[in-house]
Amino acid sequence: MSDSENYEDTVGYTLHGSRYLNLTNRCGVLRCAFCPKFNGAWSVKEYDMRLHHHPTVDELVEAAGNPADYHEIVFCGMGESTTRLDDMLEVARRLREKGAKLRLNTNGLGSMMNGRDVAPEIAALIPTISVSLNAQDEETYNRHCRPKNPGAYRAVLEFVKSAKKAGADVTVTAVDGLPGVDIAACQAIADKLGVRFRRRVLDDLV
Numbered sequence: 001m002s003d004s005e006n007y008e009d010t011v012g013y014t015l016h017g018s019r020y021l022n023l024t025n026r027c028g029v030l031r032c033a034f035c036p037k038f039n040g041a042w043s044v045k046e047y048d049m050r051l052h053h054h055p056t057v058d059e060l061v062e063a064a065g066n067p068a069d070y071h072e073i074v075f076c077g078m079g080e081s082t083t084r085l086d087d088m089l090e091v092a093r094r095l096r097e098k099g100a101k102l103r104l105n106t107n108g109l110g111s112m113m114n115g116r117d118v119a120p121e122i123a124a125l126i127p128t129i130s131v132s133l134n135a136q137d138e139e140t141y142n143r144h145c146r147p148k149n150p151g152a153y154r155a156v157l158e159f160v161k162s163a164k165k166a167g168a169d170v171t172v173t174a175v176d177g178l179p180g181v182d183i184a185a186c187q188a189i190a191d192k193l194g195v196r197f198r199r200r201v202l203d204d205l206v
Helices: 057-064 081-097 110-114 119-125 138-145 152-165 183-193
Strands: 012-015 018-021 073-075 102-106 128-132 169-176 196-201
Touching (some): 012 057, 057 081, 073 081, 081 102, 110 119, 128 152, 152 169, 169 183, 183 196
Parallel strands (some): 018 073, 073 102
Antiparallel strands (some): 012 018
C-alpha cells in the first residue's frame, strides 16, 4: 500500500467554533500568488490541508459531525469547492436535513468553471456566501490572483450579483496588505453591489 493510501486526510477541521469541510485542493481558474499552497505551505493552524484523494459525499457528511455542535458548517479548504459543485450541493442537502447552518467561502468563479450561472443553485442550499473579491479592479486582481481565463474579475462580480438576487446573504472580502489593493475601494464596490464587506488579514486567510 502506498504512503498516500495510508495517509489520513484532513476532510473536516474546526476553527472559530465552526466546522470546515475540505473538498478539494484544486482551484480551477486561479493561482493566487498569496495563497500558502503556492508558497510551499499547506497548513491552516495545526491542520495539514493537503488531500491525497477527493473525499466522497459520505466522508464529507461524516466529517461535518453534529451540526448542533458548531456555529456553522463551512465549505472551505485549500481549494475551490465549486470545482466539485454537484458533490458540494449533495453534501449541503444532507446537512440541511440535519439542521445545519451552512456557508460557502468561494473565489466566485463557479459559474465560469461550470459553464452556467450556478449562483441560484448554490443559494438555494447554502444561504450564506463569502466571495473573495480581492481587488478593486481587474488589473490588480489579475496581478495577485493570476487567473487562467480572461474575464475572471468580471465573472466574480456577476456571481456576486446573481447570488444576491437569488436571496443569499453575500459578503465580499479582500486581503489587506497586498500591494496595490485598496480596501476602501473594495468596500465601495460591496456597497454599490448591496452586499457586506469583510477585510481579511494576509496571514489569516480562512
